[in-house]
Amino acid sequence: MNNFFDHIDHFYKLNEESRQAIEKVLHQQSFSKNTLLATEGKVCHHMYFVEKGCVRGYYNLDGKEVTYWFGFEYSFVTSFYSFISRKPAFENIQLIEDCTVLAISYDDLQKLYDKYPEVERLVRIINENYYVxxxxxxxxxxxxxxKERYAGLLDFSPHILQRMPLGYIASYLGISQETLSRIRGKI
Amino acid sequence: MNNFFDHIDHFYKLNEESRQAIEKVLHQQSFSKNTLLATEGKVCHHMYFVEKGCVRGYYNLDGKEVTYWFGFEYSFVTSFYSFISRKPAFENIQLIEDCTVLAISYDDLQKLYDKYPEVERLVRIINENYYVxxxxxxxxxxxxxxKERYAGLLDFSPHILQRMPLGYIASYLGISQETLSRIRGKI
DNA sequence: CCTTTCTTTTGACATATGTCAAAAAGAGAA
DNA sequence: TTCTCTTTTTGACATATGTCAAAAGAAAGG
Known part of the structure; x- marks a missing residue:
């Protein structure tokens, strides 16, 4: 829980009251590898914060799984489209390792917005950062x-290479696994 | 100005007080074709709403102009990164037609957030929609x-074909102009 | 240690897209 | 109309990347 508040302090410093209100509605949960936090076709009612572990988001596109996103410690995770629109998600979010997360429900979040404008500000700022x-x-x-995209991954997200299988990384970069393998081999 | 309020009603209905507060700090401005609303290397201090006309956003990437975005009537326009971070923009926003826009400054917007939490909610919701x-x-x-991306453009944004030169559209789709020309010719 | 299974690499070839140059088409102005 | 300028299309070829199949390598279980 402390990790969480330390993290959000980078975006906006909440006063004690808002902080406690958030703490009350955040639930710590543990899930084992391969669990789905969001499922295609179902509305995603929670926003998660990853305390420990990692996840990937993927679509089923023309019969193929395409990985569009990875989340590690200190990431916010949800099917964003589904969470804000209250409509069924198009994608899945799957745990790649056993995870501990903090969960907040959509309804609790809306109540926080109404009662604590500071929370809404925090979320606005976080959203803006994720947008960029x-x-x-x-x-x-x-x-x-x-090649450039792979180089960027090496520079800015080398941890992904450590913790994700190559097939997912290739998809994340928008290339086939074979091509990624060749790029890695410097060919 | 009415266009503007009609439009934002779709996201969140403001009360009269917030609405008037916004109206006070919105400035209508006209610019002629090719003007830059945001310039690479300069901080962008305004958020614009396009009442009439259209614009494109582009980066200079390795000496090439790449168009990443088009804005038409009812679009919000700014260098988002620069506007929220207060740092120099990486991109340019150029008017493709003469435009009338509504402008709000960064400082005025922050004041609105502080005084009218409703405005912050409106912006949060708009941001979320733009994110999706x-x-x-x-x-x-x-x-x-x-080919699929071009088909998507035909389906969902055919107006772009009408109002933007082919070179910009090709770049927007991430392909060369020649390839786009061939795709259009059904080859 | 060996066997099984999963992941990663390699090879051969097909295909999509890019690049450069030239031709064609279109738009304005005189 | 004709001339000029800009935009779009076409052609020839180069290159990046995808696909499928097989081989090599790494991890897990007994």
């Missing part, structure tokens, strides 16, 4: 070569 | 073929 990161990834996906 | 749209584009960019 997604923008960067979008530009990389659209305008950089596979 | 960006996620869709990201998945398309990373996991769909050029």
């Amino acid at each position: 990161r997604l923008e960067e990834r979008f530009v990389a996906a659209q305008f950089k070569t596979a | 749209r960006l996620e869709e584009r990201f998945v398309a960019a990373q996991f769909k073929t050029a």
Whole structure:
């Protein structure tokens, strides 16, 4: 729980009252490897914060699994589309390792927004930061070569190489596993 | 100005007080074709709402201009990264047609947040919607073929074909102009 | 240790897309 | 209309990446 509050302090420093209100509705949960935190076709009612472990988000696109996202410690995790629209998710979120997470329900979050505008500010700021990161990834996906994207991963997210199987990483980079293997081999 | 309030009603209905507060700090401005609303290397201090006209956002990437975004009537426009971080922008936003926009400054917006939590809620919700749209584009960019992306454009944003030159559209789709020309010719 | 299973690499080839150059088509102005 | 300028299309070829199949390597269980 402390990890969580330390982390969100980077975005916006809450006063004690809001902090305690959040603490009351956050539930610590443990799940084992391969559990799905969000499931295609089902509405995702929770936002999760990863305390320990890692997850991947993937779509089933034309019969193929495509991994679009990885989450590690200190990441917020949910099917964002489903969580904010209250409609069935298009993607799955799967635990790659056993995980401990903090969960907050959609309804609890809305109540916090109403009662503590500070919480809404915090979330606005976090969302904005996640937006900017997604923008960067979008530009990389659209305008950089596979080699450049892999180099970027090495520079900024080397931990992914350690903890995720190659097939998922290849998909995350938008290339086939074979091509990734060749890029790694410096060919 | 009415267009603007009609539009934001779709996201969240403000009370009269917040609405008037916003109206006070929104400035209508007109700019002619090719003006830059945001400039690489400069901090972008305003958020714009396009009342009339259209714009494109582009990066200079390895000496090449890459168009990553188009904005038309009813779009919010800014260098998002620069606007929220107060750091120099990496991209340019250029008017493709003469435009009328509504502008709000960063400082005015923060004051609104402090005084009218409703405004912060509105912005949170708008941000969330823009996030989901960006996620869709990201998945398309990373996991769909050029042909599929063009078909998506035809389905969901045919107005872009009408109002933007082919070179920009090709870049927006992440392909060369020649390839786009061939895709259009059904080859 | 050996056997089984899963992951990663390699090879051969197909395909999509990029690049450069030229031709064609379209839009404005005189 | 004709001339000029810009945009779009076409052609020839190069390159990056995908696909399928097989081999090699690593991990897990007995």
